[in-house]
Structures are given as structure tokens and as C-alpha cells.
Amino acid sequence: MAMDERKFRILQAIIDDYILTAVPVGSRTISKKYDMGLSSATIRNEMSDLEELGYLDQPHVSAGRVPSAKAYRLYVDQLLRAGKLRSDSEQMVKAHFLGRMRQMEDVIDHAAQVLSTLTNYTAVVLPPTGSQPRIRNIQLVSVSDTAALVVIVTDAGIVRDAVIRVSEELDSDSLYSISRTLTQELNGRTLSEAVEQIPQLMARMQAQSELLTGLGTVLNEQGEAVKPRVAIGGTSNMLSYPEYSDMEKARSFLSLMETRDRLADIISQKGEMSFTVRIGPETGVPEMADCSIVTATYTTGNGQQGTIGVIGPTRMQYSRVLSIMNTMGQQLSELFGMGDDEPLKLE
Amino acid sequence: MAMDERKFRILQAIIDDYILTAVPVGSRTISKKYDMGLSSATIRNEMSDLEELGYLDQPHVSAGRVPSAKAYRLYVDQLLRAGKLRSDSEQMVKAHFLGRMRQMEDVIDHAAQVLSTLTNYTAVVLPPTGSQPRIRNIQLVSVSDTAALVVIVTDAGIVRDAVIRVSEELDSDSLYSISRTLTQELNGRTLSEAVEQIPQLMARMQAQSELLTGLGTVLNEQGEAVKPRVAIGGTSNMLSYPEYSDMEKARSFLSLMETRDRLADIISQKGEMSFTVRIGPETGVPEMADCSIVTATYTTGNGQQGTIGVIGPTRMQYSRVLSIMNTMGQQLSELFGMGDDEPLKLE
């Protein structure tokens, strides 16, 4: 017994219905609501076959059928192959995704919020990351007599700041001149390269050994800190789905959303795929046994890649989500200077 | 009929028990668990009086009594007047609150997380804000041919970045020299003062009018952006309390936590009070009708104030929370250079 055209149509109907209602769907529903020209008895036979093939599950004997992860996989693959993403999402995304957003983090935050609002699921957005960022500029700013703020600007547009404390007194002027030297020496280097330079610099600028040691530590930490700041939106959306009416489940999901590092790992997408859809167990995350994660990438002007993700129940509205994410990815790419076709105007 | 010593002790016992169990407490429980040397009947009479006085509520006639907001208010006032905060929290806070935390935002985030872990409630931390920050340094960094990243460093240690796009081509060298000029001219000014300087600068640097216009807009936005980045921890903690076993309630609470701006408004604390406790209706937030909010302030070296807050059910463990927040406030003040007694060592 193999999958034929009719079985596929029935399966599709079941999935559609289940996505809508979250209630196990019975043979009668299919034969009535989706006019297949078949009686419920026939559908029943087919459903029995589909169950045997592993596409349907039955919560208990007198309940309807529920699509399995395998079914969703088939469904999504079909969707992706067809590739005809609904286009009406473009206006929606554009309508929401504009306004004053210059600051990198604001963009990320806002994107997550829009994505969650439009999809009604939980959205996660990772900022662009790529090869080791290169230092553009280092500024030391005096904060108090014995503390300086070091601001590191990289070509990734990512700025990190940290406080260095020293025992000697620091005055603004000398900090300024040190900043100049540092920028000159370290400009164009990656963070880890910069760390290697520290001893040399120390030799040259003896007076500042304490400061430079501090800087070294900061650079090291920043280099290691591969934890990009994830933006999350619509965590509470998840609670509106019956899948999460169980408090314990809801709690564990929410705590997962709170551990941003882990979340970033889960979402961050390697490889070149424009879309990834992980269904249920495929996520590899126990807490997300009945979630699906859809991720997509966007690309910035300097070739760095960021990820956007949507987390929802396995019975997610894949078609809608994929389409929205597609548009959102394009928008982000444009905003970050990739999309050459229509550079976003400021106001 | 007035409140006497015995009534107060009974009320206290009821509150203690309810805080622990979240179950309406009956007369028998009080007479047995808390040896008052009184029979349940006597307690019953007193409880009836306390209800009449507005300190107790009765969910239904055959249930025990529940403390009213008025009762918590009395309880907390008593607690604050006594002022003897438990001191064992100091070690707890210190044990958690150390390690590498140099970056301003990391500190805030970490503080929120520690606070929520220690209290088991939801914690919110607002970064220090104060008088208009003054510009220390402005850096333009080329991002692409027609876009520059502007990084503004202020004495508040707050760094904001934004992208400016122009039609002319921008090369690194000229950006660097522009940065130098800008820093020279705007150093020491507040953001709004800087905006006023823009026309003058434009006159002097004709070539860069487009860039400067962009800068003006950015400065304006940053000046307006009074929305500090709030850090939240332990939102999921709230779900473990029976008060929030109702999904709808949980949802509305969580969405409130997601709208950070509103949350910041709610938490941000004006005035000089070291502690504020708002109980139930006192919060003024409908979604928090049965929450209490405890806030405290901390102070940085340059006199700016930040706020930490804990949100929990009205039957919060006030004593514990107040004590933890007290320590945490001190720690933050020290970390930000206020507490002169023991400047935090780096490693």
C-alpha cells in the first residue's frame, strides 16, 4: 500500500482542518466539509491506511485522527516545493514594519514584535553575525577618576561597552590620546588579533599597563561572547493555543524563552538554506516536543547573516508563516543594506 | 470596636499562613498551628471582628478568611517601621551576583535574573537615568558606501548607535575627520544642546549637510527616547502560583510584561523613598489587581537613579523580598560606583 493522490488530498484536508481547530478530525468532517465526493466510510478506510503509513495518530480509539510529525513534514515539503508563497503578506509586513528604526537593537526588537503580531506565534530574531568582526574604533571615556568606559565599534555595527577600573587616576586628555593610539594600532584587526597585540602595545605604552590589561580582558570576553542579543516577541501568544493550556507545559516553555543563550542556539541556523522547518521532535528540544520552529535567514550588506524564527504549535499555519517570514527576511535584508533594488528611504 | 494587640497577632498569623499556603485560613488552623492559647471559637469571634474592620475577606460563607489589601498594607507598614530586614539575604545576593559583568546592560539583565531567582517572583530592573546625559564622543563608522553608523558615547555610559544614510559616497578617512570635528564641537553638551548646534556646524562644514541633517534627527530621537531598556527576569515564575492558574489572567500578565514601555512606567519610581510597596489595587494597573509591586532605588556614582522592582502575588513574602531588594540595591549602587565603602573588585 502506498501513498496515492487521493490519500494525499485527504491527508491535506485533515491537516488543514486540524490546524484550524486543534481537535482530532473524524471521517465525517472530511467527507462533509471538504467535498471529496466520497462517503465517510471510504474516508475511514483511507484514514486507516494513512494511520498505518504513519501519517496519522489516534489519541484514543473513538476519537478522530491527528496528523503526525511525519504528516506535517510531508505537508511542509510540498509547500516549500511548490514555492508559491502567498504574496498578500507583503503589504501586511510593510504596513507594520516601518517608522523610525535606526538603532540596530530597535530593528531587531521591532522585527520580533511585528513577526509575532502578524503570525500570532512567538517570534525570535537574531542580529546579523558573521566572520569575526573587525575593529573600527576604540574609545576610552572617563567615567570616574579610576574608571574608564571602553567602547568598541566594529564593522559589524556592533558596539560593545565595558568598564575598566584602574588604580591610577585617569584624565580625559590622556584617555583621548590613548584612544587615538589604540584605534590606529588596532583598526582593521579582529578582536582576537587585537588581544595578541596587547603585549606589544604594553611595551610601547608602559604607563598604561593596567589599562591595557583591562582592555585585553574586555576584548577577550567580547570575542568569546558569541551570545548575540536575541529579540523575542509574543511569548504570551503561545498561551492562547490549547496545546499550552497545561500550566506545567506553559511554564517550561516560558522558562526556555527566558534563557536567551539556549534559545539563540536553538534558533541560530547554520548553512545556506533560506528556510528551515523543524517539526516536533525534529527540534531536538524536549520542551518543544509539540512545537515547530520555522527559521529563515537574512543577509546584510557586508555579507553577515542573521536569523529570524517563529515558534508555534506543530499545527502551525505553515503557509502563512512561511510567507510572512519570507517578506520579513527581505525587509530586514533591505534595511541592513542588502536588497539593492530599493534602498529604504529615511522617512 | 478597635484593633487591639491580640487582633493584630491573629491577623499576622493569618497573613503568614496565607502567604505560605494560598488557601483561605480557618479559625482552627490558627488556634492549632500558631499556639495562641485560644480556642478556635475565640479566634472565630476575633476573625469576625477583623472582617468587619475590613482586614479579612471571606470568599464564601463556609470557607476560611483571606487577608484583604488593607491587611497587607498594615502588615507591610509594620514591617517597614520595624525596619529590621533579615540580613541573611546578603550572602545569597553576593553569592549569585558576581562574576564578569562589565557591560552596563549585562549588569541590568543579570540583576533582574538574580532578583527573580532569589525571590521566585518576577523581577524588573531599570537602568540608571537622571539629568540629560552629556556627549563625550561621537564616532562615525562607515558601514557601506552610502551609510554610516553613528555611535554616541555619553557620560552616562549609555551608548546609542544609529545608521545614517546619505546619497554621496563616504570614505573612512573623511568620516574619521568629521568624527573628530563633531566630538570637539559637541563634547560636553547635552543631546538637545547638540541639536541646536547642528545649523552652525552645517554652515561650517557645507559638504556634509546631508550627513549632519541625519545626525540631527538621530540626536533628536535619542533625546526623546526616554524609554530606558528594562530588564526582566522570571516572568515564568508567576505561573507557579495558584493565583495565576487561570490562563486568561496569566496571558494578560505576560502581555503586560512584553510591553516594556508600559512596564517601565509602572515600575519607575519617583521621589526619594527607598522602598515602595504597592498592593493590589494600589498598583493602579487593572491587570495587576491581585499583584503587589515592590520597588527600590539604587544610585550611581554620578547621582543618577535606577529602580529595581519585584512583582508577585499580593500574598508575597514581603519580608524576604524587602530584605533581598535591600541588599541588591546596595550591590548595584556599589557596582555603579556609589557605595564608597567597598568598590567592587574586578575578578
Added chain:
DNA sequence: GTTAGCACTCGTTCGAGGTGAGTGCTAACA
């Protein structure tokens, strides 16, 4: 003023019975 006793209230639990959605199987039909 305190306490024992008692009738009363009312939310909670538990089991029985009814209901209905849905299934699998069989036999008849085209």
C-alpha cells in the same frame, strides 16, 4: 471573656448513567 457544642452552609470529590462522536467490520451494491 472564653469555650464547648451544634446546626448549617457550601465547595469539593466521586461514581453512575447518559450522550455522542467516531471507529472497525461486514455485507450489499455498482
Added chain:
DNA sequence: TGTTAGCACTCACCTCGAACGAGTGCTAAC
């Protein structure tokens, strides 16, 4: 040979009523 009607069967879910018990208010005695 595939499709359909019919039917017995299963089982989650709802409802209802009884039993239960925690807790109260009141009264009378100490």
C-alpha cells in the same frame, strides 16, 4: 474491485446527586 450503508462497539465528556468535610455563627455553660 472499489464504494457505501448499516451496525455494534468504544470511550471521552457531561451531568447529576450523594457523601464529605472544612469552616462558620450562634447559643449556652463555665
